Amino acid sequence: xxxxxxxxxxxxxLVLVPGRAAxxxxxxxxxxxxxxxxxIDEYFLSQFTFICIYAIxxxxxxxxxxxxxxxxxxQAAFLAIGAYTAGALxxxxxxxxxxxxxxxxxxxxxxxxxxxxxxxMTGLFLxxxxxSFAFIVEEVITRWTSVTRGSLGLIMPDATLFxxxxxxxxxxxxxxxxxxxxxxxxxxxxxxxxxxxxxxxIRDSRIAAQSMGVNLAIYQTLSFAIGAALTGFAxxxxxxxxxxxxxxxxxxxxxxxxxxxxxxGGLGSLHGVVxxxxxxxxxxxxxxxLRGLLPDAIAxxxxxxxxxxxxxxxxxxxxxxxxxxxxxxxxxxxWSEFPFCKAGSFKRQRSFLKSERW
Amino acid sequence: MIFLxxxxxxxxxxxxxxxxxxGFILIYKATETINFAQGDLMMVGxxxxxxxxxxxxxxxxxxxxxxxxxTAVLGVVIExxxxxxxxxxxxxxIVMVTLGLGYLLRSLVxxxxxxxxxxxxxxxxYTGQVLRLGDLVVSQEHVVIIAVTVVxxxxxxxxxxxxxxxxxxxxxxxxxxxxxxxxxxxxxxSTLIWAMSAAVAAIAGILLAPxxxxxxxxxxxxxxxxPAAVLGGFGxxxxxxxxxxxxxxxxxxxxxxxxxxxxxxxxxxLLLAALVFWPQGLFGQSVRKKV
Numbered sequence: 001x002x003x004x005x006x007x008x009x010x011x012x013x014l015v016l017v018p019g020r021a022a023x024x025x026x027x028x029x030x031x032x033x034x035x036x037x038x039x040i041d042e043y044f045l046s047q048f049t050f051i052c053i054y055a056i057x058x059x060x061x062x063x064x065x066x067x068x069x070x071x072x073x074x075q076a077a078f079l080a081i082g083a084y085t086a087g088a089l090x091x092x093x094x095x096x097x098x099x100x101x102x103x104x105x106x107x108x109x110x111x112x113x114x115x116x117x118x119x120x121m122t123g124l125f126l127x128x129x130x131x132s133f134a135f136i137v138e139e140v141i142t143r144w145t146s147v148t149r150g151s152l153g154l155i156m157p158d159a160t161l162f163x164x165x166x167x168x169x170x171x172x173x174x175x176x177x178x179x180x181x182x183x184x185x186x187x188x189x190x191x192x193x194x195x196x197x198x199x200x201x202i203r204d205s206r207i208a209a210q211s212m213g214v215n216l217a218i219y220q221t222l223s224f225a226i227g228a229a230l231t232g233f234a235x236x237x238x239x240x241x242x243x244x245x246x247x248x249x250x251x252x253x254x255x256x257x258x259x260x261x262x263x264x265g266g267l268g269s270l271h272g273v274v275x276x277x278x279x280x281x282x283x284x285x286x287x288x289x290l291r292g293l294l295p296d297a298i299a300x301x302x303x304x305x306x307x308x309x310x311x312x313x314x315x316x317x318x319x320x321x322x323x324x325x326x327x328x329x330x331x332x333x334x335w336s337e338f339p340f341c342k343a344g345s346f347k348r349q350r351s352f353l354k355s356e357r358w
Numbered sequence: 359m360i361f362l363x364x365x366x367x368x369x370x371x372x373x374x375x376x377x378x379x380x381g382f383i384l385i386y387k388a389t390e391t392i393n394f395a396q397g398d399l400m401m402v403g404x405x406x407x408x409x410x411x412x413x414x415x416x417x418x419x420x421x422x423x424x425x426x427x428x429t430a431v432l433g434v435v436i437e438x439x440x441x442x443x444x445x446x447x448x449x450x451x452i453v454m455v456t457l458g459l460g461y462l463l464r465s466l467v468x469x470x471x472x473x474x475x476x477x478x479x480x481x482x483x484y485t486g487q488v489l490r491l492g493d494l495v496v497s498q499e500h501v502v503i504i505a506v507t508v509v510x511x512x513x514x515x516x517x518x519x520x521x522x523x524x525x526x527x528x529x530x531x532x533x534x535x536x537x538x539x540x541x542x543x544x545x546x547x548s549t550l551i552w553a554m555s556a557a558v559a560a561i562a563g564i565l566l567a568p569x570x571x572x573x574x575x576x577x578x579x580x581x582x583x584x585p586a587a588v589l590g591g592f593g594x595x596x597x598x599x600x601x602x603x604x605x606x607x608x609x610x611x612x613x614x615x616x617x618x619x620x621x622x623x624x625x626x627x628l629l630l631a632a633l634v635f636w637p638q639g640l641f642g643q644s645v646r647k648k649v
Contacts, residue, residue, distance in 0.1 A: 117630070117634045125588060128629065132627075132630050133630065136626050252581065256457060263454050303464070303469055306461050306462075306465035310458040310459065310460070313457065314440065314458040314459065314462070317451050321447065321451055
């Protein structure tokens with residue numbers, strides 16, 4: 001492990017898969033996930049499908065927040081736009097292979113729309129602007145009944161891939177997994193390119209990036225477009241997974257879930273997206289499983305899921321701000337340098353409050 | 359006349375928005391944290407009021423004082439337990455903690471015996487009465503909301519202008535490090551700010567309770583108070599009040615004159631429009647940050 005950390009060539013920073021051992025590891029993990037439908041029962045497989053979909057959506061959030069440093073409280077809107085674009089098109093008879101990219105494109109268009117006025121805002125103001133946008137989108141979808149059928153809900157037809165119907169959970173899981181892998185590879189490659197480095201420069205310091213010649217307007221809009229497009233793809237898949245969509249499914253809670261996903265997973269890492277998605281999907285299952293072990297007085301409370309969600313979110317940020325991936329990395333470092341690690345190695349840096357106002 | 363009627367009822371709701379926005383801004387100015395649980399603190403304040411007045415049977419005004427004090431104590435506890443360990447960490451992490459806190463509060467209130475998941479009614483001495491000014495009929499609830507807001511704002515203004523603690527708070531909000539070097543106890547002030555902010559939230563919650571009932575989702579109004587705070591520049595107390603009033607009145611007029619559905623999104627449309635033209639809010643100062 002340690003030899004990989006020693007960089008002797010600039011190319012090592014850019015390579016996608018570092019070394020043969022890593023390639024083999026990825027191949028094994030990939031094979032495991034492809035074989036999954038034949039290893040577990042349909043209910044658990046369905047959860048894994050959700051994880052794939054959430055990971056794609058979280059990837060969009062990660063590009064925005066984790067790599068460009070733009071806070072978006074409006075991911076639910078992009079998810080809804082993707083879902084309803086796919087829904088409306090497929091109800092009209094457009095095949096899935098066309099509807100999926102269209103969902104991404106329309107969401108990207110919406111992303112540019114919110115990204116352009118958002119150019120002049122950062123941090124808090126951007127968060128509120130995207131939040132407002134999400135509310136407006138939700139209301140538009142509820143009212144635009146000729147296309148979306150409003151709160152009556154839209155029934156999704158089965159997806160077909162070049163005449164091959166995706167009619168079973170198994171096939172749909174493999175489809176989602178495939179799209180997730182494509183998206184992950186795409187973003188990983190994007191981050192190795194000048195565009196990705198510009199994103200990271202903007203995240204680390206807007207002013208410094210601007211001074212180095214990064215055009216904030218172009219890159220921030222691009223980041224919004226990419227983030228929204230990925231979330232739009234996820235929306236289209238989610239619509240198929242749920243088979244029945246209503247505007248209420250894309251409320252503010254979904255936006256907060258997306259935010260939690262990237263923070264708990266680990267900001268600024270692609271592994272974190274998958275870990276975070278698994279966390280968001282599996283947490284309610286785990287809590288439901290634990291219900292049986294708790295005393296009745298507690299287990300019968302309706303709010304217990306939300307409470308656990310809140311507590312775990314708070315604990316994560318106080319105890320492990322690097323998220324699940326951060327913890328994984330510090331564990332790995334601990335073992336690779338075994339006797340030499342001290343508690344101080346993983347201590348968090350604290351700083352005096354740097355005001356954004358002065 | 360109908361127009362004026364709508365303006366008055368909008369102004370009353372606007373005052374509630376303004377009070378919640380005020381809570382955001384107090385905490386933001388002192389600690390540069392956005393407290394996403396502000397609306398939920400308001401909800402807890404309303405529950406405390408309901409407990410004191412309806413469950414324990416205290417007289418209304420005593421009950422209100424107990425509820426406000428109780429919420430202020432809750433604010434102190436939150437600051438001590440959750441916010442202290444976060445001092446010096448990135449602002450975004452702190453925001454996420456308050457989001458988690460909001461979830462926690464919303465679910466915890468449904469577990470309290472006597473509160474549960476039902477909606478409750480807070481009885482007040484003034485419910486159902488109206489005030490007639492010529493042709494204008496104003497319900498007493500609205501009058502009380504507007505009056506209390508005016509008094510509260512005057513009180514806060516005097517506090518920040520006239521008292522040692524208030525001036526120390528202003529200093530700490532302008533430059534934390536310099537204020538610390540001048541011997542201002544920043545940590546203690548931050549605790550006090552949380553107590554004040556929670557108390558303001560409780561007052562808003564208790565005033566709103568006769569209009570909306572007391573239930574766990576009442577705090578979502580906090581999300582509507584955001585646009586109010588942002589419209590006002592998110593750092594300026596007069597701005598919050600103007601922002602809140604603008605929102606409340608526009609919302610009320612939109613509900614009456616525009617097609618159904620516009621009422622709920624007026625706040626957000628207005629906010630987006632305002633942000634496009636004034637990215638720092640109506641009362642914000644635009645200062646380039648030094649690197």
